[in-house]
Amino acid sequence: MKRILIIGIGAGNPDYITAQAIAALNQVDVFFLMDKGEAKQAMIALRRDICTRFIRPDRRYRFAEARSPDWSRDAGEYGTVIDGLNRDKQAVFEQLIGAELQDGQCAGILVWGDPALYDSTIRIIDSIASSGRHAIDYEVIPGISSLQALTARHRTTLNRIGRPVEITTGRRLAAGGWPADADSVFVMLDADQAFARLAGADLDIFWGAYIGTPDEILVAGRLADVADEITRKRAAARAAHGWIMDSYLLRRRDRD
Ligand SMILES: C[S@@+](CC[C@H](N)C(=O)[O-])C[C@H]1O[C@@H](n2cnc3c(N)ncnc32)[C@H](O)[C@@H]1O
Missing domain, CATH: 3.30.950.10 (Tetrapyrrole methylase, C-terminal domain)
Known part of the structure; x- marks a missing residue:
């Protein structure tokens, strides 16, 4: 079984990290990062800072980066565009789970703010878990939302x-x-x-x-x-x- 921790990291200040999130960060073998655009660069920088600051120095972990799928607000009806984007993101996560996460290992996805608020990570990982294509178990750690x-x-x-x-x-x-x-x-x-x-x-x-x-x-x-x-x-x-x-x-x- 592969484990995935969806960890809310708070909406901008590294001090928003909770004790529960710190405990979760210290279980992760590989962090999945999606990269794109200037805003995303700032958000990825915060994620790396958080790992440096809150993970014990004796823990070994790595980052697996993937490019976030392209999308445009103007490509059609908003809901349809977002559904398509989430399908593409699911394919990227499935690729990461298959290629970067070994059986028995734990992956971390660091979600901006709280994962329950205007974020599709939970929906995507749940959909992968119920597809049966990967043997995964996942948990959600709440964060301080915007x-x-x-x-x-x-x-x-x-x-x-x-x-x-x-x-x-x-x-x-x-x-x-x-x-x-x-x-x-x-x-x-x-x-x-x-x-x-x-x-x-x-x-x-x-x-x-x-x-x-x-x-x-x-x-x-x-x-x-x-x-x-x-x-x-x-x-x-x-x-x-x-x-x-x-x-x-x-x-x-x-x-x-
Ligand atoms: C995709 S939603 C993600 C929300 C996030 N999960 C949360 O808990 O806040 C992104 C929106 O959250 C809001 N947001 C997130 N972080 C913020 C911040 N530090 N300052 C102001 N607004 C923020 C903005 O409205 C932004 O467009």
């Missing part, structure tokens, strides 16, 4: 007392507007600043980019007052780094 990192950095809560929260993507927010009956909405994967379309609504925004990293930028306030500032800072940061990862919490102001 959602938790953002609320902590803004010293705020995700929900108000007894109120619900919706977690969604920029694409959905842009297409559907403010979700009916929503009180707080956490938005991820927003390439086009969907919040700007809501600047007329009475909302607060808690926005953050590169949270937990030395490049972190935070802005909070009434959306109508800070939307332009966020747009400006976001464009400047994206131009400076060549990529951006940001997320935000929107909250209605007209309720206690």
Whole structure:
């Protein structure tokens, strides 16, 4: 049997690593890394730093790198494109499991943030396990998500007392507007600043980019007052780094 540990490493700061994740890191023989693009390079650098910092010096481990499959947001309907991407990623993982992992060994996949939040690694590994093509067993170790990192950095809560929260993507927010009956909405994967379309609504925004990293930028306030500032800072940061990862919490102001 081959073992796979899907380890949440937190969303940007190596100090987000949990004691459970450190114990898991120290069981791994080979780490699977997927490489592509400038953002991915920064993320791979964090993964290597984490291994250097948290794995005991007497442990031997190695990295097996594979190229992440190419994809484009504009190649068709979003869901279909992502399904295709995940099929391609599954093929890459199967290749790594077959070629790089011996029976009795343990592989680690270091997932940004928490593996349960907008990440397909669990789905992909589960699909490989149930295909029967490889004898694998896998475990999931939770991590600190961007959602938790953002609320902590803004010293705020995700929900108000007894109120619900919706977690969604920029694409959905842009297409559907403010979700009916929503009180707080956490938005991820927003390439086009969907919040700007809501600047007329009475909302607060808690926005953050590169949270937990030395490049972190935070802005909070009434959306109508800070939307332009966020747009400006976001464009400047994206131009400076060549990529951006940001997320935000929107909250209605007209309720206690
Ligand atoms: C594919 S999702 C992965 C989320 C991740 N599994 C998590 O737990 O946060 C990527 C999105 O997460 C958000 N994100 C992840 N890390 C972030 C960070 N350090 N700062 C701001 N947003 C972040 C961004 O919205 C980004 O587009």
